[in-house]
Amino acid sequence: MAPLLQLDQVTICFGGLTAVSAVDLRLGPRELVGLIGPNGAGKTTLFNLITGVYPPTRGAIYFDGRPTANLKAHQLVRRGIARTFQNIRLFASMTVFDTVRTAVQVHRTHGLRDALLRGGGFRRAEAEVERQVRELLALFQLDRVRDEPAVGLPYGDQRRLEIVRALATRPRLLLLDEPAAGMNPTEKSELTALIRLLQEKFQIAVLLVEHDMRVVMGICERIVVLDYGVKIADGPPAAVRANPRVIEAYLGEEAAPHA
Amino acid sequence: MNSGAKRYLLLALLAALIVSGFSAYFNRYYLGVAIDVGINIMLAVSLNLINGHTGQFSLGHAGFMAVGGYIAAKFSLLLQPALPPWMQPLIFCAGLLLGGAIAALTGLAVGVPTLRLYGDYLAIVTLGFGEIIRVIFQTSETFGAATGLTGIPNWTHFGWAWSGAAICVFVVTCLVNSTYGRGFIAVKDDEIAASASGINPVRYKVTAFVVGAFFAGVAGGLYAHHKSFLSPTGFDFMKSIDIVVMVILGGMGRTVGVIIAAILLTLLPEYLREFSDYRMILYALLIILIMIARPQGLFTFARRRPDSK
Numbered sequence A: 001m002a003p004l005l006q007l008d009q010v011t012i013c014f015g016g017l018t019a020v021s022a023v024d025l026r027l028g029p030r031e032l033v034g035l036i037g038p039n040g041a042g043k044t045t046l047f048n049l050i051t052g053v054y055p056p057t058r059g060a061i062y063f064d065g066r067p068t069a070n071l072k073a074h075q076l077v078r079r080g081i082a083r084t085f086q087n088i089r090l091f092a093s094m095t096v097f098d099t100v101r102t103a104v105q106v107h108r109t110h111g112l113r114d115a116l117l118r119g120g121g122f123r124r125a126e127a128e129v130e131r132q133v134r135e136l137l138a139l140f141q142l143d144r145v146r147d148e149p150a151v152g153l154p155y156g157d158q159r160r161l162e163i164v165r166a167l168a169t170r171p172r173l174l175l176l177d178e179p180a181a182g183m184n185p186t187e188k189s190e191l192t193a194l195i196r197l198l199q200e201k202f203q204i205a206v207l208l209v210e211h212d213m214r215v216v217m218g219i220c221e222r223i224v225v226l227d228y229g230v231k232i233a234d235g236p237p238a239a240v241r242a243n244p245r246v247i248e249a250y251l252g253e254e255a256a257p258h259a
Numbered sequence B: 001m002n003s004g005a006k007r008y009l010l011l012a013l014l015a016a017l018i019v020s021g022f023s024a025y026f027n028r029y030y031l032g033v034a035i036d037v038g039i040n041i042m043l044a045v046s047l048n049l050i051n052g053h054t055g056q057f058s059l060g061h062a063g064f065m066a067v068g069g070y071i072a073a074k075f076s077l078l079l080q081p082a083l084p085p086w087m088q089p090l091i092f093c094a095g096l097l098l099g100g101a102i103a104a105l106t107g108l109a110v111g112v113p114t115l116r117l118y119g120d121y122l123a124i125v126t127l128g129f130g131e132i133i134r135v136i137f138q139t140s141e142t143f144g145a146a147t148g149l150t151g152i153p154n155w156t157h158f159g160w161a162w163s164g165a166a167i168c169v170f171v172v173t174c175l176v177n178s179t180y181g182r183g184f185i186a187v188k189d190d191e192i193a194a195s196a197s198g199i200n201p202v203r204y205k206v207t208a209f210v211v212g213a214f215f216a217g218v219a220g221g222l223y224a225h226h227k228s229f230l231s232p233t234g235f236d237f238m239k240s241i242d243i244v245v246m247v248i249l250g251g252m253g254r255t256v257g258v259i260i261a262a263i264l265l266t267l268l269p270e271y272l273r274e275f276s277d278y279r280m281i282l283y284a285l286l287i288i289l290i291m292i293a294r295p296q297g298l299f300t301f302a303r304r305r306p307d308s309k
């Protein structure tokens, strides 16, 4: 099958630092792939490249067979790439409901003119938006807090809300940047279940950056490892866990499977 | 959920026209102040779309007001002698819209190149732009140069000013409260998160500038036909500051608060005429106090603010 996402020799330099170095990567339409590596390995930077925050210094990125160069971040969202942030970035003056409403409107058919004229079409479109938001919030058990300020939620819920906001744009590829960071073990296992659920229910590809190996090994079919911006491994969890370069660079000895 | 908005607009317009119908019975001085209030509400609410809802710090609102004022005034001065009196309201209306449209175009011209700038930089550029506009009018013979324009027909009565204010409040409220309008707030809160949610920040910022400039332009036209004369010094950057103070005092992004602030800050100077030399000092102190004690604005109540963490 043609890859949904394809990276060819993608490189980015910040001054003298090569944060991502000649990375090749292919991701199928419904794959769930883990992206791991030590701090500063370039995982978040790779996300920023895929989502159009930075243009690559060298190399090319294709989404759905088409090059993404020259597309701005918001245009890539429309094409079907959504993400969450390592440091939560919710809208500080919005409620939970409005946060999701903002993202749902990516594919809206009404705009400025309709907002002013307020005809029947506008009201129907707004009702449809509201229905979609309610459905998403219910699915992720955030409907109880729909009128709460988004940044007033408990930490775990804020992370979940970021995922819902990303899903609200109806992506085909979802990039999750350390969604389990700061969560307690219960929340983590809930999150694991949730990622599985959303990948099945929405039939999307997921690229997951995560430091908690139990989360990653538990749900990913394939794992990619970055170290100093270079891809050092790419394969099924068992093979990656046994890879001496990965053990040396990231996992350490304890993580190695006992012979 | 906003289907009632149109009804409010109609009621407000009706009320403005009824009061206007009885204006002969009111004290002329108070009527004049009431017109000032209406015009200032327009200015403050339209600036609030840019500075409050969209989070772009513009100091150029007096510039947009000047563009609209001069264009509408010149339009009336040129056409009034040539056309019969019954056409006056038409000329007036057309002049106001023309002034607003040209102010909106100016907003577009300023917005597109400068909206890459953030915070203080944007403030400085818009401030500079406002001054450039003023200097252009001050040196242009067509617009009366340093003396300005005089003998502008005195057409702005209560109904015009308050209808303008009602329409402006309606448009800004409807824009911001729609799903589409969440984009303005998203851009203010976090531009990166906004783009990651599919919002085009540049588009929203430019829209805010264009809509805001349009109403500032119409307000300028109303002002010109209220005072009957225009002088370039009336649109210096102190005027922009006046409007900014209304927005800050009322609470950035809070329409009701901003309306109250616009009313108060129009009335206060009327009562404190002997202190007018100290007005800017007073404003500065006021802003500092508000920033310390009530950063959400003086007149915002009962909306729960998320704690910032």
Ligand SMILES: Nc1ncnc2c1ncn2[C@@H]1O[C@H](COP(=O)(O)OP(=O)(O)OP(=O)(O)O)[C@@H](O)[C@H]1O
Pocket (backbone or CB within 6 Å): A014, A017, A019, A037, A038, A039, A040, A041, A042, A043, A044, A045, A046, A086
């Ligand atoms: N905009 C930037 N300008 C300069 N350097 C940057 C920029 N963004 C990232 N870097 C550098 O690139 C390297 C990779 O950073 P990145 O955030 O991608 O790492 P990471 O793998 O996500 O790490 P972590 O696990 O800590 O999140 C780091 O050395 C970082 O300092």
Ligand SMILES: [Mg+2]
Pocket (backbone or CB within 6 Å): A043, A044, A045, A086
């Ligand atoms: Mg990171």
